Amino acid sequence: GAGVSQSPRYKVAKRGQDVALRCDPISGHVSLFWYQQALGQGPEFLTYFQNEAQLDKSGLPSDRFFAERPEGSVSTLKIQRTQQEDSAVYLCASRRTSGRPPYNEQFFGPGTRLTVL
């Protein structure tokens, strides 16, 4: 694939349901990020993976949020017992290496729009 892909593109969940959002990064990219973008706001950092290691999860808003990247490629962001405030677009981004920019920009996927009713 040419870019970062995410699925599903849209997800509607009832409050209290668990959801799983998938990210397929660009092949060979070492670094993977998850961001949350509320309506009319800039993306906010959630978590970062370098290969399969989750090196930074400081942005996860609560213990209901969990992310994994078990084989260092595809990543899944899971939200348990969804709440209305979880409604947002969840963006995934990948970078070729973990080194210093500007030679290693973050490429973003189209996002998953989550609506919690």
Added chain:
Amino acid sequence: QQQVKQSPQSLIVQKGGIPIINCAYENTAFDYFPWYQQFPGKGPALLIAIRPDVSEKKEGRFTISFNKSAKQFSLHIMDSQPGDSATYFCAASIYRRNSGGSNYKLTFGKGTLLTVNP
């Protein structure tokens, strides 16, 4: 505390005009300042970026001006076109060598909705 403040929230210009979007940051440890362009239903895409050791960078119709002492940077779009209508985000990041974490995560401004009228 909002680490990157962006203004204006929205901007309308005529075709050929030069919209200017401004950002200010708090953390002097930031060392990489990209601008992203986002169209509805799409993820942000890198437009242009600057390091703090230069005061200006130009790529095509897009120019970043950087003022390290004032902790401010701005995006100028020359000869703006209707196709430039989008939301623009400034961002900043820190490189932490060997920290094992916080590896170039981006801190974004709140965005500027730019409309270029024909």
